[in-house]
Amino acid sequence: MSLAIPRRRSAKQRLAIPRPLQGWLLPIALVVAWELLSRLGLVAPNLLPAPTTVLQTILTMARSGELFRHVGITLYRVVLGFGIGTLVATVLGALTGYSRTAHAYLDPLLQALRNIPSIAWVPLFILWLGIYESSKVTLIAVGVFFPVYLNLMSGIQGVDRKLVEVGKIYRLSQLQLVRRVFLPATLPAYLVGLRNGLGLGWMFVVAAELMGASQGLGYLLIDGQTTGRPAVIIASIVLFALLGKLTDSGLSAISQRLLYWQDSYGARG
Amino acid sequence: MAFSSRTTSPATVQNPSLSQDVVVALRDINLHFGNGAQRVEALRSVNLDLVAEDFVCVLGSSGCGKTSLLRVLAGYQPPTAGAVYIDGKSHNAPNAAVGVVFQRPNLLPWLSIAANVGFGPKMQGEPDFKLRQRVAHYLDLVGLTDASQRLPHQLSGGMQQRAAIARTLAANPRVVLMDEPFGALDALTRESMQLHLHKIWQQTQKTIFFITHDVEEALILATRIVVMHSHPGRIVQQIPNPFRNVLNSMSVSDLRTMPEFIRLRQRLVSAIHSVEGG
Numbered sequence: 134m135s136l137a138i139p140r141r142r143s144a145k146q147r148l149a150i151p152r153p154l155q156g157w158l159l160p161i162a163l164v165v166a167w168e169l170l171s172r173l174g175l176v177a178p179n180l181l182p183a184p185t186t187v188l189q190t191i192l193t194m195a196r197s198g199e200l201f202r203h204v205g206i207t208l209y210r211v212v213l214g215f216g217i218g219t220l221v222a223t224v225l226g227a228l229t230g231y232s233r234t235a236h237a238y239l240d241p242l243l244q245a246l247r248n249i250p251s252i253a254w255v256p257l258f259i260l261w262l263g264i265y266e267s268s269k270v271t272l273i274a275v276g277v278f279f280p281v282y283l284n285l286m287s288g289i290q291g292v293d294r295k296l297v298e299v300g301k302i303y304r305l306s307q308l309q310l311v312r313r314v315f316l317p318a319t320l321p322a323y324l325v326g327l328r329n330g331l332g333l334g335w336m337f338v339v340a341a342e343l344m345g346a347s348q349g350l351g352y353l354l355i356d357g358q359t360t361g362r363p364a365v366i367i368a369s370i371v372l373f374a375l376l377g378k379l380t381d382s383g384l385s386a387i388s389q390r391l392l393y394w395q396d397s398y399g400a401r402g
Numbered sequence: 403m404a405f406s407s408r409t410t411s412p413a414t415v416q417n418p419s420l421s422q423d424v425v426v427a428l429r430d431i432n433l434h435f436g437n438g439a440q441r442v443e444a445l446r447s448v449n450l451d452l453v454a455e456d457f458v459c460v461l462g463s464s465g466c467g468k469t470s471l472l473r474v475l476a477g478y479q480p481p482t483a484g485a486v487y488i489d490g491k492s493h494n495a496p497n498a499a500v501g502v503v504f505q506r507p508n509l510l511p512w513l514s515i516a517a518n519v520g521f522g523p524k525m526q527g528e529p530d531f532k533l534r535q536r537v538a539h540y541l542d543l544v545g546l547t548d549a550s551q552r553l554p555h556q557l558s559g560g561m562q563q564r565a566a567i568a569r570t571l572a573a574n575p576r577v578v579l580m581d582e583p584f585g586a587l588d589a590l591t592r593e594s595m596q597l598h599l600h601k602i603w604q605q606t607q608k609t610i611f612f613i614t615h616d617v618e619e620a621l622i623l624a625t626r627i628v629v630m631h632s633h634p635g636r637i638v639q640q641i642p643n644p645f646r647n648v649l650n651s652m653s654v655s656d657l658r659t660m661p662e663f664i665r666l667r668q669r670l671v672s673a674i675h676s677v678e679g680g
Contacts (some may be wrong), residue, residue, distance in 0.1 A: 293506045302496060303522040305572065313525070317512040394512040396555035 150210065182364040187371060190364040204372060207338055207349040210266070214273025215334045219327065221274070222281035224329070230289025231315070240286070247279045252340055269341035277330040284326025288319040324388040331384060335377045351376035424555020425609045426475070426577050427451035433470055433635075443468040443634035445481070450628065450637065452577060457603055457610045459620035461674055467527045468613045472579050475611060476500050488576055501575030503583045508555040515552040515565050516541065522573035523530035540568040543602055553576050560591040564598060571602070577609040584619070593654060600649055617670045621645050621663065622654060629673045639673055650661035
């Protein structure tokens with residue numbers, strides 16, 4: 134009996150797939166199945182083109198330079214909107230989290246605004262800011278604002294009172310207290326807010342570009358629809374997925390570096 | 403007003419047996435919360451002197467006002483009447499003269515053990531080379547030199563509490579207040595922590611004010627034992643500990659079996675629980 138245990142474990146180890154590759158298994162299987170279904174003519178290619186066709190479409194667009202123009206402008210909108218939304222959210226969230234007075238004055242209004250579906254602002258933004266970049270960037274910024282604001286504010290309010298007292302015992306100045314205690318203690322919640330905000334940023338760039346744009350990945354969606362090219366639609370969906378995942382992984386990597394000190398379940402070896 | 407009946411100056415020693423230099427003096431401390439029917443008398447006429455190298459253990463059941471007394475002593479809670487003097491100077495707000503160790507270590511989770519220990523002096527702008535020496539000294543004192551670069555959550559509860567003690571001592575306070583610092587630890591860890599603390603106290607010669615409800619802990623650690631009762635919170639007994647320093651020559655388990663130890667322990671247990679005026 135006692136000998137059987139190590140033997141069983143080694144058999145399991147031989148079959149084991151390395152942890153980082155486990156997440157790839159299902160998507161690869163799906164893509165292969167999809168390719169097979171298309172090749173066998175089981176789905177209509179004018180509705181669902183094969184993955185290789187989609188890849189080819191992407192490569193053709195890349196060769197003509199069209200791809201980088203669309204990706205570039207979309208990325209630019211997301212980055213700018215994310216930056217502006219984050220900046221405003223950080224200032225207001227820090228204020229309402231740290232000061233009870235600011236919270237009493239500002240938070241009710243912001244909470245009320247939060248309940249407006251952000252897409253509902255679109256007509257107003259277009260009316261005010263025109264159909265060009267500013268209305269799109271503003272919409273993205275609004276989408277990014279709320280998760281960042283909310284996480285930062287509740288993060289500051291949730292800082293362990295005992296740790297703040299430790300800071301006071303060692304006679305930290307207000308500035309030291311913010312920098313040495315509040316900032317590191319709030320960081321986990323803030324980074325979660327940033328990741329949520331970035332996700333919403335990608336969501337709202339699609340909304341903004343669907344509603345009127347002459348370039349960008351969202352425009353490609355509409356273009357593919359009106360010209361009857363499903364490969365273009367799927368190509369731009371795939372690109373959205375890739376870009377979204379890439380930027381999120383970047384933020385996630387930054388989070389993990391900054392939060393090395395956390396004793397969390399997810400960080401176990 | 404609280405001193406109206408006294409002719410001596412506040413910092414003057416009243417008890418002739420404590421004629422060494424008084425570090426901390428509590429004078430006629432009264433503390434009330436609320437008004438009218440809700441009025442709670444947390445402390446009534448508490449007088450207490452702590453001399454250098456004193457290790458005073460305050461014993462009492464929960465709610466007897468021992469933590470209130472610590473909060474007044476630390477300067478967190480201004481008394482309704484009376485005053486606290488440290489080295490003859492009136493003490494009414496938290497400052498560097500008083501260090502506090504709580505039941506929880508409250509280490510900053512994002513700092514290494516070494517950075518936690520040096521936190522106070524660093525914030526006061528101590529130069530790096532001096533800070534390093536100081537941190538190394540106090541880490542050594544509590545036996546955490548090997549853990550200096552680790553994070554708080556990587557340490558056991560006892561080690562974390564030792565780091566908290568080192569952090570408090572590193573700020574070089576005149577008096578260290580401890581509020582049931584080993585209350586959250588398991589029995590075995592608690593015992594080893596008591597021995598650790600005893601050694602630390604002998605090496606640093608700090609004045610320590612230690613709150614506990616564990617009679618044995620008081621008998622192992624204290625030079626003097628103070629018993630408090632509730633409603634109103636007040637001191638009902640003060641005795642010198644006959645077993646002070648006995649740990650240098652015998653083990654805790656031997657001490658526990660001494661008939662005198664058992665008798666005094668029994669007496670203190672009943673003193674804690676005796677009815678009003680007992």
